[in-house]
Amino acid sequence: MQLNSYLMFDGNCEAAFKLYEQCLGGKITMMMTHKEAPSADNVSLEWHDKIMHACLELKDRLLMGSDCPPGYFEPPQGFYVQVSVPDPDEAERIFYALAENGKVKMAIAQTFWSARFGMLIDQFGTPWMVNCEQVV
Structure with a gap:
């Protein structure tokens, strides 16, 4: 079993993962926008450039994340x-x-x-x- 973190963002996932890649020394192995997904026709044009899924490899661990759909984001609490x-x-x-x-x-x-x-x-x-x- 492997336990990894999945972070949710309020529209700034791409910028966050670029910072994490730089300062943690990992490599972004996936950064898919909603526009690139098969479901792109079901997503508003304003949301096409938001991240559907991102993955940062850090040796044998992964840090993953995405932008929450509008109205679904909740600030993180209770963990670090x-x-x-x-x-x-x-x-x-x-x-x-x-x-x-x-x-x-x-x-x-x-x-x-x-x-x-x-x-x-x-x-x-x-x-x-x-x-x-x-x-x-």
């Missing part, structure tokens, strides 16, 4: 997407890239359980935890 990296400098780089134009909930710093840990909500409304475990 957690990123764990082995290097404190890399943790800080990712944290600050995701935090740009977003909201820091807990500044990235050394904690009793990690070399670096921080929490934020990015500019697209996605909550993130960035962690760098301590080397024992």
